[in-house]
Amino acid sequence: MKVLICAGNGGIGQGLIKAILERHPDAEISATYRKQKPADLSPAIHWFQTDLTDQKSIEQLASNVSQIDWLINCAGFLHQLNGDTFHGPEKSIRQFEPDFFLSNIQHNTLPTLLLARYFSYALKQSPRGIFAAVSAKVGSIEDNRLGGWYSYRASKAALNMALKTLSIEWQRSHKNLCVSALHPGTTDTGLSEPFQKNVPEGKLFTPEQTGHYLLDVLEQLTPEKTGSFFSWNGETLPW
Numbered sequence: 369m370k371v372l373i374c375a376g377n378g379g380i381g382q383g384l385i386k387a388i389l390e391r392h393p394d395a396e397i398s399a400t401y402r403k404q405k406p407a408d409l410s411p412a413i414h415w416f417q418t419d420l421t422d423q424k425s426i427e428q429l430a431s432n433v434s435q436i437d438w439l440i441n442c443a444g445f446l447h448q449l450n451g452d453t454f455h456g457p458e459k460s461i462r463q464f465e466p467d468f469f470l471s472n473i474q475h476n477t478l479p480t481l482l483l484a485r486y487f488s489y490a491l492k493q494s495p496r497g498i499f500a501a502v503s504a505k506v507g508s509i510e511d512n513r514l515g516g517w518y519s520y521r522a523s524k525a526a527l528n529m530a531l532k533t534l535s536i537e538w539q540r541s542h543k544n545l546c547v548s549a550l551h552p553g554t555t556d557t558g559l560s561e562p563f564q565k566n567v568p569e570g571k572l573f574t575p576e577q578t579g580h581y582l583l584d585v586l587e588q589l590t591p592e593k594t595g596s597f598f599s600w601n602g603e604t605l606p607w
């Protein structure tokens with residue numbers, strides 16, 4: 369099995385790589401990082417420095433990794449520091465700002481579309497392929513009960529729409545492939561760190577836990593399940 373984990377240096381990306389190393393020791397793992405390659409994972413991993421928002425960078429990645437069975441995109445964005453100013457998800461529409469909205473789309477939606485474009489051929493060759501992206505339950509339109517977080521929700525809803533649309537196109541051309549959106553559950557990473565205080569006890573997963581939960585889901589995916597949104601526990605989520 370040949371696996372490409374995009375943003376394999378992030379919290380959930382590393383958790384997933386560790387789970388694959390443990391449960392599929394024969395898997396050939398390639399992974400991407402943008403800023404810093406993790407120092408303490410297996411030396412057998414092939415690392416590629418990639419800016420997943422950059423078309424040329426993804427084109428280059430695809431020319432380096434020409435055979436894959438699974439491509440899992442674990443990149444994402446929720447908040448940023450501008451100088452000393454924390455810029456996080458909007459509590460109210462009064463906090464909405466175009467630059468922050470566009471950053472969400474750029475990091476949460478665009479990379480998966482570019483990856484689909486440039487890895488279409490490689491994935492078509494796989495006898496049992498998976499193309500998945502780590503989305504978020506808050507991107508579900510039907511499940512939206514609390515409101516807020518306009519930019520993040522909209523960027524993940526757009527990601528979900530992109531994946532659903534791709535699953536329809538590839539159902540015809542990539543018959544051995546499953547396209548899926550994944551919700552990882554709240555996981556203790558830099559991305560969720562500022563928002564963890566109200567997480568109920570036992571509901572904040574370590575990245576290693578999430579890695580195993582997502583791998584449980586991935587192992588169950590078949591082409592018949594293409595075009596679905598799965599939670600970490602295998603539950604199907606509404607779009």
Ligand SMILES: NC(=O)c1ccc[n+]([C@@H]2O[C@H](COP(=O)([O-])OP(=O)(O)OC[C@H]3O[C@@H](n4cnc5c(N)ncnc54)[C@H](OP(=O)(O)O)[C@@H]3O)[C@@H](O)[C@H]2O)c1
Nearest residue numbers: 375378379380402403419420443444504554555557559560
């Ligand atoms: N943690 C949670 O509770 C939670 C809940 C629901 C959904 N999610 C989703 O899970 C995914 C993973 O998040 P995480 O919790 O693992 O966060 P994280 O530890 O902050 O990891 C985010 C990853 O995205 C990468 N990234 C961002 N922009 C990039 C770009 N332009 N090019 C390449 N890589 C880029 C980062 O790379 P660098 O560090 O190199 O910049 C990092 O590897 C995200 O899509 C997030 O929305 C997380």
